[in-house]
Amino acid sequence: MLDIVELSRLQFALTAMYHFLFVPLTLGMAFLLAIMETVYVLSGKQIYKDMTKFW
Incomplete structure (x- = not known):
């Protein structure tokens, strides 16, 4: 049986x-x-915006 110290750890x-x-x-x-x-x-490429929205 676990005592209070072991449960705290x-x-x-x-x-x-x-x-x-x-x-x-x-x-x-x-x-x-x-x-x-x-x-x-900077580039205006849609793929980077889609990557940002995915994450």
Whole structure:
């Protein structure tokens, strides 16, 4: 049976894994979207706007 300390450690581990995965993912995605939108504005090609809307 898990005691309160082990459950607390498990909760912290799950929270840390979530933070470790999703924070860099969202920051990286924002950077890529900014690049795609900039390329669309500079080139005028519809494919870059569609790529931005997809993500």
